Amino acid sequence: xxxxxxxxxxxxxxxxxxxxxxxxxxxxxxxxxxxxxxxxxxxxxxxxxxxxxxxxxxxxxxxxxxxxxxxxxxxxxxxxxxxxxxxxxxxxxxxxxxxxxxxxxxxxxxxxxxxxxxxxxxxxxxxxxxxxxxxxxxxxxxxxxxxxxxxxxxxxxxxxxxxxxxxxxxxxxxxxxxxxxxxxxxxxxxxxxxxxxxxxxxxxxxxxxxxxxxxxxxxxxxxxxxxxxxxxxxxxxxxxxxxxxxxxxxxxxxxxxxxxxxxxxxxxxxxxxxxxxxxxxxxxxxxxxxxxxxxxxxxxxxxxxxxxxxxxxxxx
Numbered sequence: 136x137x138x139x140x141x142x143x144x145x146x147x148x149x150x151x152x153x154x155x156x157x158x159x160x161x162x163x164x165x166x167x168x169x170x171x172x173x174x175x176x177x178x179x180x181x182x183x184x185x186x187x188x189x190x191x192x193x194x195x196x197x198x199x200x201x202x203x204x205x206x207x208x209x210x211x212x213x214x215x216x217x218x219x220x221x222x223x224x225x226x227x228x229x230x231x232x233x234x235x236x237x238x239x240x241x242x243x244x245x246x247x248x249x250x251x252x253x254x255x256x257x258x259x260x261x262x263x264x265x266x267x268x269x270x271x272x273x274x275x276x277x278x279x280x281x282x283x284x285x286x287x288x289x290x291x292x293x294x295x296x297x298x299x300x301x302x303x304x305x306x307x308x309x310x311x312x313x314x315x316x317x318x319x320x321x322x323x324x325x326x327x328x329x330x331x332x333x334x335x336x337x338x339x340x341x342x343x344x345x346x347x348x349x350x351x352x353x354x355x356x357x358x359x360x361x362x363x364x365x366x367x368x369x370x371x372x373x374x375x376x377x378x379x380x381x382x383x384x385x386x387x388x389x390x391x392x393x394x395x396x397x398x399x400x401x402x403x404x405x406x407x408x409x410x411x412x413x414x415x416x417x418x419x420x421x422x423x424x425x426x427x428x429x430x431x432x433x434x435x436x437x438x439x440x441x442x443x444x445x446x447x448x449x450x451x
Contacts, residue, residue: 138381140389140440147444149338149424150430154439160337163344165260167268168228170330170394171209171278172404173352173370186303206404208395209276209358212367212436223386224369226295226377227275228268228345235266238312243285244325252345253329255416270311274304276368280350281320282328288323289356299325325384326409330397333390336421336432344418347394349411351404373399391441 152158210224234260247255251259273279273292282288292301300317303309315322328349335342352358360368373395373424379385387395397414401407423432430444 140381140387146227146338147430148305149340150432150444153338153423154425157274158338161261161327161340161342163334163342165231165264165267166229166343166345167231167264167271168226168345168347169268169272169327170226170347170349170398170405171272171276171352172206172349172398173209173356175204175207175370175372196381204402205374205399206375206401206407207370207372208398210369210371210376212369223388223391225388225391226347227272229271229274230343231263232270232307232310233263234310235263235312236260238310240266240312240315241321242307243321243323244327250324250329254413254418255332255418256365264346266311266322268327268346269322270304270314272350274301275403277301278352278356278362280323280353281315282323283319283321283323285323287321288326288353288356289320294358326353328408328414328415329416330411331394332416332418332442334418334420336423338423345372345390347390348418349398349408350406384451389421389434389437392440393419393437437445 147178149158153160208226208283210226212224213222240262242262247258247262250265251258254261254264256264269280277292300309300314304311304314309317314320317429330347330349332344332346334344358368358370376385376387376395377392377399380387380395398407401410419434419436421434423430425431428445432440432442432444434440
């Protein structure tokens with residue numbers, strides 16, 4: 136392949152079925168994902184866990200080069216066995232837990248009404264989506280955007296008691312709202328910035344309506360590969376990740392590529408977070424149809440991902 140754009144072999148058949156009206160789109164599930172950033176200093180590249188078991192601590196000191204200071208983003212590689220985007224690099228994220236819709240959590244930062252307006256949903260849904268973003272970052276990266284008070288963040292989430300709670304969250308034995316209550320924590324919504332929103336194409340059997348957020352790694356906390364869905368995690372500059380994608384070495388989905396291109400423009404993690412309120416939250420939904428005897432798959436506003444699929448042929 137020319138690059139690392141994720142393109143499952145069953146897509147052409149499903150696109151044809153959608154175009155012909157024989158495929159009924161499934162309703163997308165609400166989800167959230169977080170681009171966790173940290174400043175790496177002048178000349179830093181990337182650091183990775185390699186193929187380590189879930190739970191191992193992330194990496195060592197990054198190797199240097201001469202390209203200057205840019206923030207790094209935390210990414211994970213989904214296990215090849217995963218039904219959706221297996222083998223692709225992505226950010227920590229996952230589905231919304233409906234139990235977080237109606238439980239009033241302790242909350243710091245912009246109000247739920249503000250978040251509802253920013254995310255384009257009602258207030259209860261806004262709370263659940265923000266909770267999902269914070270919960271998934273904790274579940275998959277071990278980083279928690281919450282603290283004992285509205286102006287604090289926990290400094291260490293390691294230890295057997297923390298791990299027991301994290302595993303209970305993963306198993307859905309414990310809701311995130313219950314977790315916050317149990318530990319007397321305040322959710323720090325002010326540490327998140329809503330960045331973009333992408334909806335899985337209508338021809339996909341597993342669909343997600345995903346809100347992408349940006350956050351800065353809290354001081355004192357450290358990422359680790361806590362996810363059973365990932366076989367590798369990495370701190371990497373967006374430019375390095377995109378180089379790997381362009382060479383076909385790193386497999387990624389269009390939303391990941393697009394957001395890497397966007398956040399790579401900022402010199403520091405704080406600058407990227409400060410830019411979040413100005414980002415367009417209009418949902419991006421792929422279009423697929425028959426044009427001139429071929430199938431065309433496109434993402435509005437993102438021409439680089441357009442695929443032309445000859446009848447019976449491979450995408451171009």
